Amino acid sequence: MGKSKKTVQIIILLIVVLLGAYAVATVVMGNDGIPREGDKAPDFQLLGLDGKVHTMKEYEGKAKVINFWGTYCPPCVREMPALQAQREKWKSQGVEVIGINAGEDKMTVENFVAQTGVEFPILMDPDRDAVGDYKVGAMPATYFVSSKGEIVHIKIGELDLSTLDKQIEQLVNAK
Numbered sequence: 001m002g003k004s005k006k007t008v009q010i011i012i013l014l015i016v017v018l019l020g021a022y023a024v025a026t027v028v029m030g031n032d033g034i035p036r037e038g039d040k041a042p043d044f045q046l047l048g049l050d051g052k053v054h055t056m057k058e059y060e061g062k063a064k065v066i067n068f069w070g071t072y073c074p075p076c077v078r079e080m081p082a083l084q085a086q087r088e089k090w091k092s093q094g095v096e097v098i099g100i101n102a103g104e105d106k107m108t109v110e111n112f113v114a115q116t117g118v119e120f121p122i123l124m125d126p127d128r129d130a131v132g133d134y135k136v137g138a139m140p141a142t143y144f145v146s147s148k149g150e151i152v153h154i155k156i157g158e159l160d161l162s163t164l165d166k167q168i169e170q171l172v173n174a175k
Helices: 002-028 074-093 106-116 129-133 161-173
Strands: 045-048 053-055 063-069 095-102 122-125 141-145 151-156
Touching: 063 074, 063 161, 074 095, 074 106, 074 161, 095 129, 095 161, 106 122, 122 129, 141 161, 151 161
Parallel strands: 063 095, 095 122
Antiparallel strands: 045 053, 045 122, 063 141, 141 151
């Protein structure tokens, strides 16, 4: 009876050690599911304010600035004019700015867009599916994605006009 109990304890200890080693290995090797620079940007399928469903495939071949935001987020609101200005500046060079609203209703977002004059595509993520796929925690969160679909840079927090301009220039040059 004592030998059987010891065998069970050894097996449990081995399982715990193996699970711990697996957890450490996945974090060290980057297999924790968090998109990082150099990774392919996760796909999305979201309804835009234009009434159409938009996916990453639609923007294939273009450099993308994907901005997760909400009207309830003061830094998100403050950076909208900079995103709009950069969209106008870089659109002719194949750059698309995409705003993904995190969890708000369509009327709130439409009113905000009408007041601010934002013209780049605004996609609705009411269930926060894209937020989950991109593992967005704090907002604003901006992903700079190459024309090949690779994440070139990730910026968590507010972007000012000059920083945004430099990041987009690097994105365009990464083609």
